[in-house]
Amino acid sequence: MTTSTDPRDPGAEAAGARGAAVESAAAVPIAADDRGRIRIGTASWTDPTMTAAGVFYPAGADTAEERLQHYAATFPLVEVDATYYALPVASTAKLWVERTPPDFVFDIKAHALMTGQGTETRRLPRTLRTALPGPVAGKSRIYAKDLPPDVLDEVWATFREGIEPLAAAGQLGSILLQYPRWVFPSSENRAAIDEAVERLGGLSCAVEFRNASWLNEKNAERTLRFLSDRNIAFVMVDEPQGFKSSVPPVTAVTADLAVVRFHGRNRETWEATGITPAERFRYLYSRDELREWLPRIRQASTEARDTHVLMNNCYANYGTTNAREIAALLAGDEV
16 A cells, blocks of 8 residues: 555555544443434445554454454444445354454445345345246346345345344444435335335434435425434435535435545545445545534434444554544544
8 A cells, every 4th residue: 555645545554543543432332311322433444455464453353253352342333334245244244243242233235136226146145036037037236126025025135134143233323224325205216115124124224325415405394304204314424515426515314314425535436436345435534524523413412322433444444543533533532
């Protein structure tokens, strides 16, 4: 990994020096008030840029078990992004429980097929692939609309079964339902959100939009009321502005859980194709940019039982550094 003079992308060494100054700041939840706590973490612990030698994990933390144990000693929350690409497996979730403290929390990203997005056919479990009709099985990429109802039902059931060990252990946070930019405000799409929440059967759900029209002047009030009436968390975001997929940084709490996700502010890569998620969100926030969110997060934490703050700028140690820094700032420490 190279070093740069760009403060938004200075390289792992410079970011690591900033993180080292507040190394233990995010290790435990921050008490918000009598009502709840603020948990801070990142949206990955396994990205190759993060697991590279000397970036975040100490020397000797070479196995999946050692890395998760180190991460869980550093942060009380993580978002599992891998479940967007491949359906979760209960045996893996059971290992996550065994390798983390009992109060550690996993937020789980819904599989692509659950939010109207495409997935690689080869990444489906064999039992699902063999159940696909011939014309569908031959496609390299499929969508929920391509699936027979019984196969789609099995997708949802498999997802539920895969995360059950987390739920049973009390370590399941929320299910992130991230809807793509082609999902716009409509009766049909609101019904799809209702169906998703119903299929998840009482699990805590959070919705993130990637179409700005959900929060425009015409629709914002209705959108937030729709979520609030169903106790679905509205995901507050920090992300590049000026695109149709840009959602403004609205502060709103619509459920017992408040969720804030930081995607970085890299306009050049926000809608780029053919790049990895780490490259898309490759951005190190300045401390002043993080300070912009302190009153918003504090306000949200007075309205919710729990508040989850997640850094999705998971290139190298950018996310872990910013997570530590915003934790220190929220705790009142100057960094």
